[in-house]
Amino acid sequence: MSDMEHPQGPTTNRSIGATVGDNTMLLIPSGQERLNQILSLIDSAQSELALLFYMFSDDVAGNAILEGLTRAAARGVKVRLLIDGFGCGSADAEFLAPLKDAGGHFCIFHPSYGRRYLIRNHQKMAIADRRLALVGGANLDANYLTDQGADRWRDLWLLLDGPAVEELSDYFDDVHAWTTGSRNRIRDLRRIIQRHSHGQGRVSWRFSGPMRRRNPWPGTIAREIDAGKRLDIVAAYFAPSWPMLKRIGRLGLRGTARIVNAAKSDNSATIAAARHTYRRLLRRNVEIYEYQPAKLHTKLYIVDDVVHIGSSNFDFRSLYLNLEIMLRVEDAGFADQMRAYVDAEIADSVRITPDLHRQRASLWRRLKWTLSYWLVTTVDYTVTRRINFGIE
Template identity: 60%
Template sequence: MAGTQLTLLESGVERLDTILRLIGQSKRSIRLLFYMFNSDEAGTRIRDALVEAAGRGVEVRVLLDGFGSGDIAPDFFSGLEQAGGDHCIFHPRYGRRYLMRNHQKLAVFDDQLALIGGANLHESYLSDEGETCWRDLWLLLEGEAVPPAAAYFDDLYHWTITKGSKVKQLRRLVCDHSQAEGALQWKFTSPLSRRNPWVYAIVSDVNEACRLDVIAAYFSPSGSMLRRMRRVMQRGQVRVITASKSDNRATIAAARSTYRRLLRRGVEMYEYLPARLHTKLIVVDDVVHLGSANFDFRSFYINLEIMLRIEDAGFAKQMRGYFEREKADSQQITPQLHRERSTLWRRIKWTVSHWLVTSMDYTVTRRLNFRVD
């Protein structure tokens, strides 16, 4: 694309090699924003590279979610702080707002290069061997699209470390940094807001679409989004790849509760077989949405998420090629197969799971976990 070079990173090894290389070559600043940073072998290698960078004078700041990264030992980043770097936590695991999570994944280097996608800083996302590995994506950006992401990080970091920060301020921050013009737009979701920038963008795109391809590790959209998908099918084609393996069986059950409504309208449904699926990719006509958000209620309305909206026919074609490769490793869920699976007990389990990860999750987070201040 004009002004910005895009490189897709499909393998875990490639992702680990890339982030270590970018940390090693940074000269001025490194900003890391991740849901999960683990103290395993991959996480320790990244931490040590950050310490080395801070030691040579690079400004290093790390912003992590308190729930996703809650298992890190308190002294894990002590070497980074001693070297002049800094890190902070978005909402501690046990706090008033613990169900509102910062699910974003972003790394910015020298305001010139950035990584965005679904993969966390964890061995299972940064390797390709073993049953516990996740299938995921990162996108490497180089060029003029990067500075706005750095500015967003800076404001979010400031909000996080400021005592008494309000959720209303966070919502305003998200809206202020979401872009409405250009072929490449940064989009964010605002916590506990039914109309936030990325949701508005994806709804608008789907409303006009004739072709929709979705790869969603966690697939439990609202009834209104399911109706929009069925209307796209009336105009053209809809294909969805979801997970057959996960760390949360309820999310698979919730996804399967939606299959019947989509299959009846001709939507092609697939389940990815080789590994646990964690990819978040939507291709709507000539528009690509890629980032941290799942195609589910929590990403749409509860979590803090970061997405990149790219309107480019060539890139959309490239990502549809990626979809085709993933489809080749997936099992098609035909209407007959779904009927054979749909025993009474399974239908009950699917329905209850969908309710838990949609209505129940939103209600508990909004009303019981914290008051919006």
């Protein structure tokens, strides 16, 4: 019996899942289920816990997770927590002190001023005993771990059981060592990203970061879009480079391309930036939708029979600067299930037709969309979020 089937292990959402090779995957689209899963993952750990998150908030969900980590450390589990210095503004040393007092360890990814200052560790992963892992886009924050309220985020995690978890654990070890080391050079970080982005197998990891060239995940998804005939994207932040937009447009002309973007966010500049790209894509038969029920934070990409799930948005920062993690799964059955998931998201979305886009596109709005696209592709989210000058 695998850990996922054991009644003492994490509870599961069995509506969407697959076994590919020796790896079993279960999708977790519910915020409350994500909270249940990570608490159960923590409580089931026997020897080791490794967590890496962009945000770890001092709120009701964050405190529940911290209490679980503290209990784990107190019972002798090796607990390591790596958080991003920008994303975790509320999770300071005082908040995390109980974990340290219980024997756990935490460190903060916060490169020094200069070129490295722009880098964010935007990845999300939780690993128990090098055997079970949660990966995806949701942060450790109450609004990502609930299904209620106007401020909730729509997102995904994937529960993974199999040999791919051991590979992810090795990657975490290297990133943790780089973060805590005395000589954390960027070229060493690039080598870590390249070394752990495996190109073989139907279940494989693709990482990305501040690479000058040969950035593993952007390079992989670009090649697949170039060769693909069917594309589905659900992206919280959609502001890719013009060459990437051209790739999507060419696929739209020869096949089928659907993009689900956000209609609600805490950062309206990202929505405006996405709308700056619509005219070019609509001309090339790309279907565009905006998700309505909640703020969208999902990062899901399906090209033909390949599914990518992880932390990367489809904008310049995620594609070429942030540290990001994506799981690549090549399996027709899983791709079909995930397209059914996209179908359901589209049912809760408004389709952006050429007529609707023209009605919206007043001169003033087009100026705001253009400015937002420039800001989002060149400036950090923490800056653009403060602008929030409205999109309507």
